[in-house]
Amino acid sequence: MAAAQVWSVDPRTGKRREQVAVEATAADVDHAVRAAHTARGALADRVVRAAFLRTAAGLLDAAKDRLVAAADAETALGTTRLTGELARTCYQLRSFAGIVDEGDFLGVVIDHPDDTATPPVPDLRRLKVPLGVVAVYAASNFPFAFSVPGGDTASALAAGCPVVVKAHPDHPHTSELVAGVLHLAAERTGVPRAVVGLVHGFDAGVALVGHPLVAAAGFTGSVRGGRALFDAAAARPVPIPFHGELGSLNPVVVTAAAAAERAAAIGAGLAGSMTLGVGQFCVKPGLVLAPTGADGDALLAALADEVKRAGEGVLLDHRMRDAFVAGAAARAALPDVDAPVAPGAGDEHTVSPGFLTVPAARLATGGPHDLLLEECFGPVTVVARYDGDDEATAVLSRLPGNLTATVHLSAAEAAGEGRGAELLARLTPLAGRVLVNGWPTGVAVAPAQHHGGPYPATTSTSTSVGGTAVERWLRPVAYQSTPEALLPPELRDDNPLGLPRRVDGRMELPDRDA
Amino acid sequence: MAAAQVWSVDPRTGKRREQVAVEATAADVDHAVRAAHTARGALADRVVRAAFLRTAAGLLDAAKDRLVAAADAETALGTTRLTGELARTCYQLRSFAGIVDEGDFLGVVIDHPDDTATPPVPDLRRLKVPLGVVAVYAASNFPFAFSVPGGDTASALAAGCPVVVKAHPDHPHTSELVAGVLHLAAERTGVPRAVVGLVHGFDAGVALVGHPLVAAAGFTGSVRGGRALFDAAAARPVPIPFHGELGSLNPVVVTAAAAAERAAAIGAGLAGSMTLGVGQFCVKPGLVLAPTGADGDALLAALADEVKRAGEGVLLDHRMRDAFVAGAAARAALPDVDAPVAPGAGDEHTVSPGFLTVPAARLATGGPHDLLLEECFGPVTVVARYDGDDEATAVLSRLPGNLTATVHLSAAEAAGEGRGAELLARLTPLAGRVLVNGWPTGVAVAPAQHHGGPYPATTSTSTSVGGTAVERWLRPVAYQSTPEALLPPELRDDNPLGLPRRVDGRMELPDRDA
Known part of the structure; x- marks a missing residue:
């Protein structure tokens, strides 16, 4: 049986524009997830991650005319709005690069041994590590900012997690073009292209959330679709965090x-x-x-x-x-x-x-x-x-x-x-x-932003916009009594990476922030 | 029909010691949760929360002999171990009081308006607020440190959330005694007793996780029991976070x-x-x-x-x-x-x-x-x-x-x-x-501790021990373009509460930490 075709459609006429892809089979999804999982080590270095995000922003900026035209043809959102959305998307990628540079999101906490505590405290050093492959479900209404290069992807990559994006059927052509730009950015940064996978089709979306190597998911869409995927994520043999932005009356x-x-x-x-x-x-x-x-x-x-x-x-x-x-x-x-x-x-x-x-x-x-x-x-x-x-x-x-x-x-x-x-x-x-005395439309990309809310606005307490969105894709690990020679540099006493850290209960900022 | 009796049992003989309570009916659970919900405002003030936690620690310390004897009689864990566990529990309550004092967990982020951002940033100010009533499922193996006055309760109260604890059937008498001490601490602090509810019985546990006013749950126990409650939490019309520590091979x-x-x-x-x-x-x-x-x-x-x-x-x-x-x-x-x-x-x-x-x-x-x-x-x-x-x-x-x-x-x-x-x-x-080169038994109460891990160790990425355990019971809220007169004091420009905050992208510590 031939694979189902994925067509770009013009909403101004309802007519098909061109076939741009085929729907991913379960085997295709498995391949994309495994490739992303295998490539995850390439994102371990924060310097590489920041460079990748900035390179992606630069290349998306450079491809602006082509991307905006493609997005307008299949979304009818208009070139003014789409030009602004792409600029916002690039700004967001660069913002996350800055967050990667700073490293506060690593949540480093160091406790030296303390025999006066009850019970005594051994040498304990905590930091956050990437969860693994993140499934991203793209939104209909933001072909850039909440889709392939959007906040979920940017924050996951910032956290060190590869992504496999399930494209939204309203803009498959834009999704393919953007994925191509991100792959070029990967090549230029020396990162495997597989750190950003792209799949099309409803069934692919279902297969993605159930894949054993998918460690978390981000979603923007309807209450019905989001709840079905949330339920699937919770029902897995190994449940995974599902950060879904569903619906809101505002x-x-x-x-x-x-x-x-x-x-x-x-x-x-x-x-x-x-x-x-x-x-x-x-x-x-x-x-x-x-x-x-x-x-x-x-x-x-x-x-x-x-x-x-x-x-x-x-x-x-x-x-x-x-x-x-x-x-x-x-x-x-x-x-x-x-x-x-x-x-x-x-x-x-x-x-x-x-x-x-x-x-x-x-x-x-x-x-x-x-x-x-x-x-x-x-x-x-x-x-x-x-x-x-x-x-x-x-x-x-x-x-x-x-x-x-x-x-x-x-x-x-x-x-x-x-x-x-x-x-x-x-x-x-x-x-x-x-x-x-304002209006809710217009969601600024800023450290204090919180784009999330009680269910059904969001399926978790997290945000999908703003600096803290990166927290969704990490989990803490504490190293106990681990010799300095084996510690990650983030946790060494001399703080070679200049990270903000909590040491023996007190926050310490590196010189650049003092 | 008479309510099912709850007996304290001596594990050294398998014999019943005394009836200490009755199992909570659905109506009892509803009453406890509503009372806790109604009382939540009493925990809004961080000064009150810290005082309550410290008072509770002092009263538990003072009741040591009585509590340890009761716990030993129904758990056979021995008075040495239980004396240590109670000391650890009191230390933990005081540690969370210190965390409440500092207020870093509020996650305050302030962005002043910035027209150079894409899109422009309005005045945005974020802090974390309590989720609401937390259901706590007590563990069998720690009648103090992971039960009524344990880490889930202490961290939830620190966050400003009332709790309703489902007692473990292995130590109902200890649970009742401890709840009494916590109620005395509440009275002495001027907080309604209902901020710590206690229910007994399997059915009560099921009713608790399904109650519409329960906003989150903490659990320590078996994979089977924990997964059943996790599934129930996820299947609610409004799903809630379920932080369960289930099983681990170590x-x-x-x-x-x-x-x-x-x-x-x-x-x-x-x-x-x-x-x-x-x-x-x-x-x-x-x-x-x-x-x-x-x-x-x-x-x-x-x-x-x-x-x-x-x-x-x-x-x-x-x-x-x-x-x-x-x-x-x-x-x-x-x-x-x-x-x-x-x-x-x-x-x-x-x-x-x-x-x-x-x-x-x-x-x-x-x-x-x-x-x-x-x-x-x-x-x-x-x-x-x-x-x-x-x-x-x-x-x-x-x-x-x-x-x-x-x-x-x-x-x-x-x-x-x-x-x-x-x-x-x-x-x-x-x-x-x-x-x-160490052994995993002995879980220190310390800022860097992480007591949690990939499923089935934990159902979330959170910890149930250590300073960051408080994060489980909070959600962020961002205030946009809100006049100074209406802002919570945590978010005012002059920082009257002396909180660590991120302002315009840079971490700022109050003088006491400088």
């Missing part, structure tokens, strides 16, 4: 005082955030608590104006388009739900952005309206109108976990008067990132 | 040169380690690779002498005794397995320590001898005799994950000659702690 609370102060600006800002990238962001605000009354009405009026202005757009594929149209219709059909600007189909290839309104009381108890508390991928948001703080609080208490939670406060509330602190305390248990 | 490699140098000392040391506490340690060396030939013979002779001297002992309960006798017999009955000192039954309440030998080649391929690669809880070890390095390597390549792996080297090998480095590199993937 609630926004607008206080009455904030609405009174700047209803139009908030409505316009919301429209911009929810329609950005045709609503295809995991941090798109999907539920907004806005007050009843004139100020809330003004917010909705501004929202309506701006959403209408956004116009139709093309989603990543026609299956997503159909799911959006059906999901928006099912939500709009619920009792007491209105659609001031109806979300749904545009022409046969596009969707039209919109928003729904519902009395907040409808969300305060279980029932069919709970559908409104599930993510609907695409340019739609639900505005729940609340009458008094208790109604807003009742809705917040029913929300699942989220990547982000946002509150819009008045100037006085932001300065500490009124309910600002209480609202932040209520939002913190709901999300991994809490914003004040 | 392999030991003795090089030919080490055996040539000090066979008798190694044999005697092995005997001491494998019979310590009647072999009831999770880090008991269960498989030893020793060379064939005269030096290996001398090692075995010394081992035999010392093991015979250890004499019979009482295991924690009669079910364990029966399992040990059956497990030792099944292993001894395998082809080519000899029992120079036969492990098995002593009198009707005791077991007799012993060891088995097998040609290493028997372990190099799958088959019935794989039983020898599974932990047998109690005073038995398996010595695999290898003929040349390749045979030893072949066995190592077949081992599952372990808490520890040990190598005994000659003086020259320890100084860097010969195979020392290669052996350390081979052992590192197998374990969470690697020892040179």
